[in-house]
Amino acid sequence: MKTMLLLAPLLLAGTPAADAGPAADPPGEVATATPPVRYDLRRAQAVPGDAQAGKAKAEVCGACHGENGIAPAPLFPNLAGQPAAYLYWSLQAYRSGRLPESPMTALAATLQEQDIRDLASYYASLPVPPPAPETETATAGTDAALAGRGRALYLDGDPSRGIPPCQGCHGDDARGNPLAGYRDRSGRLPYAAYPALRGQQPDYLRTRLQQFHGQAIDASSNSRIMEGVGQRLDADSIEALSTWLSSLNE
Template identity: 35%
Template sequence: MNKLLIALVAALSFSGLVQAQGNIEAGKAKSVTCAACHGADGNSPSDLYPKLAGQHATYLIKQLQEFKSGERADPIMMGMAAVLSEQDMQDLAAFYASNAATPETAAPEIAAAGQKLYMGGSGDDKMTACSACHGPRGNGLELAKFPKISSQYPAYIKTQLINFRSKARANDPNGMMSDVAAKLSDAEIELLSKYIAALH
């Protein structure tokens, strides 16, 4: 029975269904070089950079792998990720996932208008509701590597939506985000960015 269990775990690991676990304390030690942009606990001091605190570990690992491979382009992050091993990525992801993101807020009028678009999409151009992948509270879906987007800086969300729309960022599975963002106006991106940030 033990041999069968060992064989099953080995097969799942080989297929990518089971991943090595990151070490939170090791990740904390390794995160010192990340702190200038992302903060000591993953809450960035500037909205130029994303909050990593509370993000799904699987999503963080995916982004680091893609920065390292060049699939996701960013001059700073490509250089940072180039020296990371797979274990480094696991450890960093475990550390940031273990922390909580600082909350954001939105005015009542933003919340009302943003909720309609986020939850229902746009009937006119058949835009899929954001909640279909990211959930009603913006918590994403870790198994599918859909990120947590709530409590993120509005300015960072806005930048990413613009980048997906222009295809300056194209590391989304099957072009899903590019397809959605292509249907968004500047005003809708502004609205969604503020609404999504305040979800928690």
């Protein structure tokens, strides 16, 4: 297990610091250079934000992500309970133009630093509720064989194709990296910005993995890891992973 949990630093060990862009230190550091920076999330720090203030600022977000952070449509991601660091740096990446163009691009461009901190803190504070009846129905109709392949790929990877197990960064239960709270000697949180994938919306998972496969995302040290993994995932693997992860609602 320790070997898998240390996968991210090992994969990035040979990456020159300059190539990874400026450190994600302190929180909120956003360079104005062109092209936009790639954030080194191995040096991320805690995200200080006001969840209550974030709730007041999240009204417009509910149209796509749901009133309680659970998206009403499978194309949009659930945000409830995601790590604050992941949400924070995702919004920074949208604001800096490092993520593919989407409705989030224009919305994030209007956010101030404190807005990003507060929104990240708010959605991270939300509990993940039990699945709605329609989600349970979809789960019951999941292709068992396809989901089984996704489970095996997530937990064990595929050494023959150079695909590492996803649990190395996202946890064996897909609830996020179990070392998310670990601080190094400098007080940084190198594992804090990995998202939870359990019960995530299927179309969103599929789209994101396809973007990594097509090398369309170059936002951070974490996305560099996923770019390497994504290039090795074929369409069947992406479908299997998306099917299994989105079926995990308990």
